[in-house]
Amino acid sequence: MHFKIALEEGFALPSSLAQNSPIGFTPANASPEEHLSTNLLDIHGHRLRQMDENGVELMILSLNSAGCQGLSDQTAAETLSSSANDYLEDQVMKNPKRFAAFAALSMHDPKQAADELTRCMTKKKGFVGALLNDFQSSGPNGNTMLFYDHPRYDVFWQAAADLRAPVYIHPRTPTPLINEQMWKDRPWLNLSVLGFANRVNMHLLAIITAGVLDRFPDLKLVIGHMGEHIPFEMYRLDHKLDRARFPNMKMRKDKLIRDYFGEQVFITTSGHFSTPALVCSISEIGSKSCMFSIDYPFESIPNACVWYDEIQLNQHDLVDIGRNNCLRLFPKLMQEPHNLSIKSAWDCGIGGLRNGETTYGLFNKSFNHRLMKQ
Known part of the structure; x- marks a missing residue:
């Protein structure tokens, strides 16, 4: 599929x-272009070449985890937030046709986070939303976890919705x-x-x-990795929230999680490049809930794109998941400076009779001999 959009890209x-040390795996015999730190620092070189080779039109970039959430010192987290956002605006605006930005935010102070998000969305260019790396570390030893379902974060959620x-x-x-x-005794599961x-x-x-989405009906949330197991658990979640x-429980009494x-x-x-998992997700939460992404450079761009481009999925869902759902969720991508547009399956190279014949079937041109790779 041509013109894919990817939105969990670090x-x-x-x-x-050094202080935001990335967690990942680099093969022992890896070339310099395969090293995680090298690829995190690169935006306009090897990354862009791989996007061109694999039909990715645009990436939404975000500061690598744990980012501001990993800093228990409030001043340090807020300083990293503003400096990361200033740097990312500069990088995105070098090529806004290919890149957009998620704001990095310190979540120690919900009002300060709301103000920084407002600055990014209204005074800076290239930002389409925010990315938070789960809970905010706090306290003198970093063991205090701040979670955003607490009512004091309503000021932040109100700003994101507005x-x-x-x-x-x-x-x-x-x-x-x-x-x-x-996790210490079982680090392989962490x-x-x-x-x-x-x-x-x-x-x-x-x-x-906690009812956050009910209080702020314009608020939109995104999670990666095929829904972090939630689609598979959907029946049990709705069944057990008696x-x-x-x-x-503050969630609306007449709604289920799936709603x-x-x-x-x-x-x-x-x-999470699994076709059965994607089919399960579509069955449980619908294709309009799903969007393509890669998780680069923690995952391979070619691996993600070969998987997605070869899925036997109907062409309308394929182009929506690969592109159009993202544009509907992030309408700023269809405005200056990005100017992307909704595309049809045909525009994206999907469907239609492109190879000139269907005599022996749609997948193999010879009746007697397999021509496609095994």
Whole structure:
């Protein structure tokens, strides 16, 4: 598919890469172009060449995890936020046809976060929303976790809703205490294997069940990695949130978790390139809830795109998930300075009779011999 849009794509500030150490895996015999730190720092070189080679028209860039959320010192987190956003605006505006930006925000002070988001969305160019790396670390030892379902964050959610700025909730590392108690003896299960999803899905569900989306109906939230296990758990979530057992739960009494998807909550395919998982997600929450993403440079651009381009999915869902759903969620992408547009399946190279014949079928031109790769 041509003209794909990807929206969970990381970059790093040269000045803060050491303190915001990326977590990832680089093969022992990797070339310099495959090293994680190299690719986080690069925007207009190797990254853009891979986008061209794999039919990705635009990436929405965000500061690598844990970003501002990993800094328990409020002043340091707020300083990183403003400097990252200033740097990212400069980088995006070098090529706004190919890149857009998510604001990095410190969440120590909800009003300050709202003000910084407002600055990015109204006074700066290239920003279409924000990305938060899960909970905010706080306290003298970094073990205090600030979660955004607390009512004091309503001032932030109000600003995001008013600005029509979707908020992407992205994973991060656990606190030192949680790491010691849960993951130290089983580190292979932490991070992207299991820990990331388990922490983000709890946080998103906490926000929903706290009634945040009901109080702010214009607010939009996004999570990655095929929904951080939530689509698969949808029946059990809705079944077990019994209003008789939880009369104090603030979520609307006449709604199920699934009702928010496609209207206020959306998922991406970032780092989870499984066709059965995508089919499950479409079945549970609908194709308009789903968007293509890669999770570069923690994941491979060619691997993600070969998977997506070869899915046997109807062409209308394919082009919506790969592009158009993102444009509907982020309408600023269709304005200056990006000027993207909704495209048809035909525009994106999907469907139609392009190879001149259907005599022996749509997939293999020979009746007797397999011509396509095995």
